[in-house]
Each structure stands twice: as structure tokens, then as C-alpha cells.
Amino acid sequence: MKSLLLSISKINPLTRSIHFPFQIQRAFSTAKSLPTPPNLIVLEGPQDWAEARKWVLQFKDESIPRSLVELSFSRSSGPGGQNVNKVNTKATARCSASAYWIPLWARAALLKSPQYVSSTKSLLVTSTVFRSQSQNIDDCLAKLHALVLSAASAPIKNETSEETKKRVEGHQKAEKERNKMAKAFRSAVKKSRGKGGWEG
Template sequence: MLRTILNIQYSQLVSLPRRACSLKEQRGFSIGTSKSLPTPPSIAVLEGPADWAEARKWASQFKVERIPKTLVELTFSRSSGPGGQNVNKVNTKATVRCSADAYWIPLWARSVLTKSPQYVSSTKSLLITSTIYRSQSQNIDDCLSKLHALVLSAASSSIKNETPEETKKRVEGHQKAQKERNRKEKAQRSAVKQYRSGKAKGGWD
């Protein structure tokens, strides 16, 4: 009887690390899927230099990002047509769908996206497929890359570049701000120098 109890206790102790590991893996997975994209400014129509500047800032941030799988709906199916190896035997064709109203898609880009061949009006979503690779994971990456390029292109089409006059004003603004900082730093150093000089001569209480 005692041996049976000891065996049960030992088996419970042995199984504890396995359960802990499983919980750790689940927490790690949830953290890994929480990555998000930069939120675009809430501007429906780009109407002037200030709007264009904000849009350019968002575009520069979005350009270097990759769309996480967690922000889209993924489905898979068998590729049609001639293939080789397992192309027509396994689900290598990847399809990506996402709402055209997703938070990370700029408001000003949505009217452009609705005219895209990838736009599905019945579901108000963007639909992209890929079958060019024999690997499911590569086709997923291809879909996400195409979606990224589509959104960036639609958003950038309404962004106007700075005119020479706007560039000049921006540079002058930076120079003016730098001169003001230099003036304040110089005044501060002068005050410190005067304080130390007066203290050394005994002229300060």
C-alpha cells in the first residue's frame, strides 16, 4: 500500500514540469502574436502640407514593417494545374483576407483600395492568393508581401511630396530652433561662469 502511494506521488511530481512547460509555451505564443502595425493618423482626406507630413511619417514607419499573420485570415487549398512532388497533393495554395476597415489601413487609402481588383465588395475585404511556390509558408509570405505593397501603394498615391518652398521653410524652422537652443545654452554657461567668478572673489553671500 505504501509503495503504491509513493509511486502515485512520484508520478505527480514528474508530470509537473511538463505541465509548467506547456503553460510557458502558451504564454510565449500569445506574446509573440501580439505584434501590431503603426496606427495611421485619423485623416480621411489629405488636404494640405500638414496632412501630407503626417501621412509621410506613417508611410515611412509602415514601409519597414511586415504584416503579422495574426492580423489577417488565412486559408489553404490545393493548387490547380500542373505541378510536381506534393504541389497538387497538399494544401499549398494560400489565401489571405483582411477587412478594408482594419485599424492599420489609412482612411485616406480606402477609397483607392475599393477600386482594386483585390477588393471584394460583398465582404468589404481585400483578398489575395498565391500559388507560385511549392511551399505553403512561402505562399503565405508572398500573400502578405502583396497585401503590404497594395496598402502602401494606395496610401502613397494621395501623398504629395514637399515643394521646394516647403522644404526651405522646414529647414529654416529647424535652424531657428537650433539657434534658440544655442542661445539658451550660452546664457546658462555665462551665468554659471559669473557665479563661480563672484564666489571665488568672495563677492557672493
Template sequence: MSLVALLRRSVSLKGPSFTLCRYSSSLPTPPNLSVLDTPEDTEKARTWISEFEGVSIPRSSVELQFARSSGPGGQNVNKVNTKAVIKCSLNSSWIPVWARSELRQCSYYVASSHCIQVSSTTTRSQAQNVDDCLAKLHATILSAAKALIKNEPSEAQKQKVEKHQKAEKARRKSEKMRRSDVKRGRSNNDWF
């Protein structure tokens, strides 16, 4: 029985018995925004983030390299290239422009090649290490894109801030009045 027939059979019985991760050959194109100044820009960025969260980065979008892992693992370490290294140019069209400054600050950034380099040696399987690298890259780009989005405060938060500001202003005024009275009391006394 072919793989397609098996998939159709498992889907037709009681629905799918597995979870598919949505791999897309084309990642969502981010809006061309260098800075998120206006609420419209922020909304466009949020839309892109919600689309990007639902897809995985395909292997064709990055440069893959493999090497021998270091550390314990017996003869497998000496024979098999299980360490996966992913390089992705920071100027890729699917990386948002507004997040690039934040990505330059992350630990995965390599300044000499102007790219993001992620490696993984967590498992003995090359494919699982590649998937781990892709997941790390996805999370890094998402966190950099989200870091620059400013959330608008709610009405309750605005009222709370106004209340605190009024209370601080009243405390400051009462302290100034008290200091003024102390100074006024000093000048009225005759020391002679």
C-alpha cells in the same frame, strides 16, 4: 545546442550573419485622416508611411485560408494545400482611412465582403506562399497610401512653370495681335 544559443553565438562572433525581417505584433496606427488637405496632414501621412515600410504585416492581422493549387506540379498538387489566400477587412484599424477609396479601386478588392483578398501559388511551400501574400498586401496598402500624397514643387520647379506661363502668354498675345492686323487689313480694303 538550443536555437537561442545558436543565435547568440552567431551574433557574438562577427555580428549577425543573417537578416531579420522586423515582425511586429502591432502595426503602426495611421492618423485618422479621411482626406489629405493640409501640409500637416500630408506630413502625418508620410510619417505613418515611413513607419509602415519598416514593418511586415503579421499573420495574426489577417485571415488565412489554404487550398490545393491548380496547374502542373505532379502528385504534390493533389495532396498538399499549398495555395495561400489572405483576407483582410478594409475597415481594419491599421489600414489608413485616406487610402481606402484607392484600395476599393485595386484588383484585390472584393466588394461583396468589403475586404482585400490576396492569393499566391508561386511556390510549392505553403509558408512561402503566405509570405508572398503578406508582401503583396503590404505593397498594395503602401501604394494606395502613397497615391494620394501630393508632393509640393520645389522653387526651381515653380520658377520653371512661371517662365513657361509667361512665354505662353507672350505667344498668345503676339498671335492675337497678328490676327487683329489681318482682320484690320480686310476691313480697310474697298472691294467696289
């Protein structure tokens, strides 16, 4: 048991940081998964948009569990006080950019984001907002969630509903008819003026 505990937590004396291996941390986490996105590399039409939108709505209400990221901790920089820079309160969360819960259609945008690390093909976010390590972890997960949600939502186009289309077409047709009648009326007025009045 002692050797197992030592393997879970590795302290680097040079960086004064604590690293929890991804695989070991997952083994001790409560199992929770995120909705699997549809297998769409590019969103090409109404059906794709609808499927992607459905996943986005599901993902929006979820939170990323700690078990799906690799966490590491280090001392926060900046002024001291309340032991902020004396303990490992800075949190860093990393996950593979090809994780099962990240949509394929969102990856092009994610690869261009500042949070993408090309050397490890992963997304990395950090937080030092709070004086609590646990709160900084939650902040990292919230940032990662917002990043993926934004990238996944951007390519989705809002298709006009069939009812709205018909209503717009009806308005356009009515407007065209009114313009036609107005034009005919103006033409008739001009003709009557040219003849000096209406003929009985």
C-alpha cells in the same frame, strides 16, 4: 484539448481546403501590431501630407503579421510534381478593408482595386508561387503590404521645401533683373543707331 484542436482546423470535403478561423488563429499568434495611421479621411494640405508621409515611412519598414489576416489554404491547380497539387499549398489571405492599420485616405483607392471583395468588404490576395505553404503565406502578406502602401502613398504630394522655394524665387528674380537690363541695353543701342552714334 482534442475538441479545441478540431475547432481550430476545419476541413471542407467539397473544396478540399483547410480554413483557420481568424479569431482562433490570432489567439495562438505572437502579438504584433502595425503603426496606427493618422485619422485623416482626405489629405488636404502640407500638414496632412507630412503626417501621412511619416506613417508611410514607418509602415514601409514593417511586415504584416499573420495574426492580422484570415488565412485559408487549398490545393494548387496546374501540373503536378513534388506533390504541389496534392497538398494544400495555395494560400489566401483576407483582411477587412476597414482594419485599424489601413489609412482612411487609402480606402477609396483600395475599394477600386481588383483585390477588394465587396460582398465581405475585405481585401483578398492569393499565392501559388511557391511549393511551400508557408512561403505562399509570406507572398500573400507581401502582396497585401504592397497594395496598402501604394494606395496610401498615391495621394501624398511632395511639398517643395521652404529653402527650395526661396532659391527658386531668387533665381526668378535674378532672371527677371537680367532680362530687364538686357532690354534696356537693346533699347539704348537702337536709340544710338538712330542718332548716328553716341553723343558726348
